[in-house]
Amino acid sequence: MDFPRGATFCCPECDRAGLKVHDTEEKTWRHLDFFQHQAYLTARVARVVCPEHKVRLVAVPWAGPRSGFTLLFEALVMAMVREMPVATLAGLIGESDMRVWRVVHHYVDKAVDAQDLSGVQRVGLDETSSRRGHDYVTVFADLDQRRGVFVVEGRDHETVSAFSLFLDTHGGSSDQVKEVSQDMSEAFLKGTLAHLPNAEITFDRYHVKSHLSKAVDEVRREEAKHHKDLLRNTRYMWLKRPKNLTDRQRDLLDELLTQPLETVRAYTLAQQFDSFYELDDPDTAEEYLRRWIVEVDASGLEPLKRFARMLEDHWLGVIRWHHSKVSNGLLEGLNSLIQAAKRRARGYRSNRNFIAMTYLIVGKLNAGPVIA
């Protein structure tokens, strides 16, 4: 491809038109395959001298700056990367991972930055480990739009500070956030209180419940030391909802429930705790929870008593669920998407790759070139 003699061009920076050609550079871009063959476009690209920006390579309509791919090829990459791991995609198109990641980052960064967060009022946040528990990222989701809007390294209070700044610089406002669903960690609590000043905090029921499940399991493990015959290999039976057990497991559970075991008492109390979330009236539910705690204290089961103290220390945020009805149930759904993001980014060398993939999948971003 070439341009006619005497053609003039615009400055790529300021769009100043009518600039004469200074010299040319030959450039090549990979384009969509031609049948089974790789296809390349080669063109002399003009350089112009802008009075303000000096010597510049002009922009071409079929490719962005520097990627070495045409826009249509990049669009194909962005479509495929939603469907398969980057490493697989790179192998399939015969390009390096690095080049594919460069395209992904370019369009994801752009789409992340272009988000309009003006409607964000109810937020769920949760941490997820990026690489075998070594590194963590925190995902912030708009609970109304049901999508992740901000992903950041770490799981400390600074992540909330970064989110509030991100909101304020992307059309939203940290003052406008009214409800936040999160776990009971000190770090997130500190962050939300400081950086989302108008938010009511609800402690996510699934996180609350997981603390209780851990307490039940502690009782079981302690008791199993003396009742190996009865309690061996029963861990999941006590943790799963009865309706999710196999018939055999349920029969075994029914059998165990007749035994005079501490684990049975802990399990029964844990089942009763669930009713707190099922009651309709907030005052009745709060009263129910107080009576439940009295029973727990009378049970003498130490791990459950510790759980009860945790509830009391986080009382308002636990009760708040009955008013806000927000939970990370949605985020748990997002969590399976995050796991998918992890698989897509398999072999990712950096958190940055993992974060980009999380944005792409969990953020439901429309990331890719605009094809005229």
Ligand SMILES: [Zn+2]
């Ligand atoms: Zn210029």
